[in-house]
Amino acid sequence: MINTNKIWMNGTLVAHDEATIHVLSHVVHYGSSFFEGIRVYKTEQGPAIFRLQEHVKRLFHSAKIYRTTIPYTEEEICQAIIDTVKANNLEEGYIRPIAYRGYFELGINPNRCPVNVAIAAWYWGRYLGEEALSKGIRVQISSWRRPALDTLPSLAKAGGNYLSSQLIKMEALQNGYDEGIALDYLGNISEGSGENLFLVLDGTLITPSLSSSALSGITKNTVLQLAKSLGYKVVEQAIPRELLYTCDEVFLTGTAAEITPVASIDHIQVGNGENRISKEIQKTFFALVSGTHPLSKQYLTYVNE
Numbered sequence: 473m474i475n476t477n478k479i480w481m482n483g484t485l486v487a488h489d490e491a492t493i494h495v496l497s498h499v500v501h502y503g504s505s506f507f508e509g510i511r512v513y514k515t516e517q518g519p520a521i522f523r524l525q526e527h528v529k530r531l532f533h534s535a536k537i538y539r540t541t542i543p544y545t546e547e548e549i550c551q552a553i554i555d556t557v558k559a560n561n562l563e564e565g566y567i568r569p570i571a572y573r574g575y576f577e578l579g580i581n582p583n584r585c586p587v588n589v590a591i592a593a594w595y596w597g598r599y600l601g602e603e604a605l606s607k608g609i610r611v612q613i614s615s616w617r618r619p620a621l622d623t624l625p626s627l628a629k630a631g632g633n634y635l636s637s638q639l640i641k642m643e644a645l646q647n648g649y650d651e652g653i654a655l656d657y658l659g660n661i662s663e664g665s666g667e668n669l670f671l672v673l674d675g676t677l678i679t680p681s682l683s684s685s686a687l688s689g690i691t692k693n694t695v696l697q698l699a700k701s702l703g704y705k706v707v708e709q710a711i712p713r714e715l716l717y718t719c720d721e722v723f724l725t726g727t728a729a730e731i732t733p734v735a736s737i738d739h740i741q742v743g744n745g746e747n748r749i750s751k752e753i754q755k756t757f758f759a760l761v762s763g764t765h766p767l768s769k770q771y772l773t774y775v776n777e
Contacts, residue, residue, distance in 0.1 A: 478559040480552050480591040485559050491590065498573035498585040503632025505572035506534040509727040512557055512593065512775070514564040515763030519557060520772035521567065522727075522761050524550055526690050528569070534628040535571055535587075542571045543587055550773075556591045557775050566596035566728070572631070598730075604650065605754065608735030608747060609724075611664070613713060614640040614652035618662040618685035626685040640665040651724070653716070653737070656684040661711040667729045668692035671711065672721035672749045681708040691725040691757075694771065698756050701767075704749070719743065723750040731757050 479491040499505045508527045512519050528546050535542050542549070553567055573585040598605060616639045618626065624633055636654070644652035644665070653669060656662040661680050663669055668689040670679045677699050680686045699706050716722060720743040722734035731754035733747040759765040763772060 474592065474594045476560055476592055476594040478556065480556045480559075480589075482588055482590075483552075485556070491592070493572075493588070494575035496578055497575045498578070498582050499631065501578060502573075502580060502582065503630065503635070504538070504540075504582050504585075505570055505631035506531060506538065506540065507568060507570040507629060507631065510553070510567040510569070511727055511730075511761070512562060512565055512567060513761045513763075513772070515768075515772070515774070517763055517774050518776040519563050520761070520763060520768075520774045521553065521557065523690050523694070523771055524553060524773040526693075528553070530629060530688070530690065531569060531571065534630055537625050537628040538630060540571065540573070540582070540587055542589060544589060549589070549591075552589075552591055553593075554773070554775055556593045560593050562593050562595065565594050567591065567593045570631075596728075604732050605730070608733035608742075608745075609650035610648075610736050610739075611651045611653055611734055612644050612647055612649045612738055613716075614643055614654050614665075616640050616643065616652075616654060617659075618654045618656050620657035621683065621685060627682065627688055629687060634666075637665040655713060656680075656686075658684075658710070659713065660684050661713060661716065662686050664724050664726075664729075667724035667726035667732070670695065670723050670725065670750075671716060671719040672723075672743075673715070673719045675749070676705045676707060677749070678707045678709060678711060678715075678719075680711050684710060689725060691727055691730065694757065694760070695725050695731070695753060698753055698760070702752065702756065716742070721747050721750045723747070723753070730754075 478485040569591045573582045574588040576585045640652040654662045663686040724732045733750045
């Protein structure tokens, strides 16, 4: 259960149980919402939000792709997120800003329905469990593929798009795995149900390009920067499925998953199980978000400043 005190709705902080919408809201019937997942981390300088401006910018881009105008500026949403974290006395946790089509008329055309915005923030631990970060997770290649680029826009973090993710996740859990990996419309690797993917081959990091129907992940972008700063070569390209079975390491990235190694894929062990490079990047990432890395200030917004 989400444990939060106040939720920001259209400019007002309201009590958790009062943060409701009408059952005939457009979003309920057609998935017309655009959202972000953002983490706030505990640091010596107080709670710090990870890449706040970049997440908010992507929220606006997602809405724009679906021809939706958010009735606030990016700066106003950034401040509202900070205010919501403060109102909930949150030292660390998860933030969910969402813009959605509300109640006016019920039809596929959303244009006459108002655009509402809400922001919630609550404590949320490790998405895949504490052991996942150290021992890795078991994944399967999903039978569900990501849609082609001219069917649904993968660059939009839209509510309706995540019906695909639900199918991937539920199938993996039902089959005894922790997570599923989707192929794209051409049969190349795309991403996890809610994470981007990296593999390591002969010291080089390889990740699917955006043309493989993958979300433009902010944690992924951070890993690209950190890997290069650590001296690793990074390549974005199409990845055939079988390369996951023969590479040295695989790890998933995302706001919820952070940096999670993959131990096995389709019951095939990944590499020798050491995950040396994955763990190095993971360690560097956690130093960054905890405020102890030299570059932390470039990535963190300190709530109390």
